[in-house]
Amino acid sequence: MRKFELIAPCHFGLEAVLKKEIIDLGYDVIQVEDGRITFFGDEEAVSRANVFLRSAERILIKVGSFHAETFEELFQGTRSLAWEEFIPADGKFWVAKAASVKSKLFSPSDIQSVMKKAMVERLKGIYRVGWFEENGASFPVRVFLMKDEVTVGLDTTGESLHKRGYRKLTAKAPIAENLAASLIMLTPWRGDRILVDPFCGSGTFPIEAAMMAANMAPGMNRSFTAESWTEVVGRRNWYDAVDEAGEMVDLNVDTDIQGYDIDEKMVAVSRENARLAGVEKLIHFQRRPLSELRHPKKYGFLITNPPYGERLEEKEALPALYREIGERFAGLDSWSMYLITAYENAERDIGRKADKNRKIYNGMMKTYFYQYLGPKPPKRQKQDR
CATH class of the missing domain: 3.30.2130.30 (VC0802-like)
Structure with a gap:
């Protein structure tokens, strides 16, 4: 070979x-x-x-x-x-x-x-x-x-790997699927933990999280340019990779993954994209404004891509929006928050300096991944044998 x-x-x-x-x-x-x-x-x-x-x-x-x-x-x-x-x-x-x-x-x-x-x-x-x-x-x-x-x-790929094949409908400024997946992997979140995206848009963060929880390979339902390069990469290799991926999928996992958006149309888009990805049973989408962001459980994760304010009228609304993000987060006992944004005053308006801050280029746009780290949940007691 x-x-x-x-x-x-x-x-x-x-x-x-x-x-x-x-x-x-x-x-x-x-x-x-x-x-x-x-x-x-x-x-x-x-x-x-x-x-x-x-x-x-x-x-x-x-x-x-x-x-x-x-x-x-x-x-x-x-x-x-x-x-x-x-x-x-x-x-x-x-x-x-x-x-x-x-x-x-x-x-x-x-x-x-x-x-x-x-x-x-x-x-x-x-x-x-x-x-x-x-x-x-x-x-x-x-x-x-x-x-x-x-x-x-x-x-060998053709269309970029961020195009998993499930996102037929998108929000105004969707985050790329591979970027969303990368950011989730930068957090301690695992499939048995709570994850909420209060600005879910077309559902990318919840869907990528659900695919991880179900151990679903991101490229198992799409094609690649090199599949026709039979003298370079034997066709059997592609069949074997997809078979390997299929054997690893577990859609019976218990998850608590939620996506909220203020726009009912975007909630419908998210549900359809989750259906196309095959993970609709693992995610709960609903119309919910930021003002109603709450959760009864502890030790959850907010992972989100809030508005950056690309238009002037949107920029004027950003201070109030990020203040509300800070207020809602403060009301979530023992939670962690991870958000990517190009808004320079995010920490100031949230009202708290991030524990970690990572500079990431989203295309040519410089963004920041602010990481607010909550406490670790207590270790689960081993059951008596």
Whole structure:
């Protein structure tokens, strides 16, 4: 079975979460960089990483790396890579994305054009053809330039891994599924603990939590680009990964996961998304304004993505909203609260400094993950044998 270096991009600030996931999946991490993890894996690892990783953006097979300060060096470096080991004569190939940081080559469109020409030149010589019909399987390429070091990868995933397949309907500013999952994994919450999202929107936090509680792999109900790469990753590997995921699911777990929203339409959206995810029985959604946020049990978790105030009239309402968040949280005895927001004055208006604060980039937006830690519940007494 072929061995690869695999690259898994993730949100900036969440590298530790993804690293732990990869290690728990049984693979050796080679390198941790800002926004991506490199690890060793075989054909089976390509399919398992795509199916099981909750926090990754996608899985790339590393084709190679080289130094390039000029377009000629970029061309020659790209042409020197063994593309024929991956792309067949009828393959459709293109540079889907180019990202450049602190490098002399910085124009994405120019980088993409030069690399495509270099790939064509290499493969023309290998397959002894003058042009390519490109009517076979798709082989999208992604390239990162960091301080003139070029890293080239083949995208095995296709649509980003945050697209689990269940979220057909969304809120105005939905949080990405993989980001929501990563944030939950940063907390001590486990499936037998209480979780409430008072701003549930399209239900992403409760649904991702329910999938974790039921041990449901995030990618088991979607497809991937590399499924058609039969000479690179055998089709049997995909069947095996999905079978493995299916055997692990337990929908009979006892959960107390709740999602509230002031908008009845969003509550309906959440319920439908939970149904599509297969976890509707594990979550209770209801229309409930923030002013009615309460819970009779202790040691629960608030995990939420409250409004940031993108429009002027929304920004004017933020101080009062965050003050109310603080008041409602204060009334929840022994609870913990975790919220992600781009609102700079969140701690001031909540009325309490967070115990921990983590900077996370949601796309290009700088956000903060405020962590208010409640007491640990008492240890359960062992039952007499």
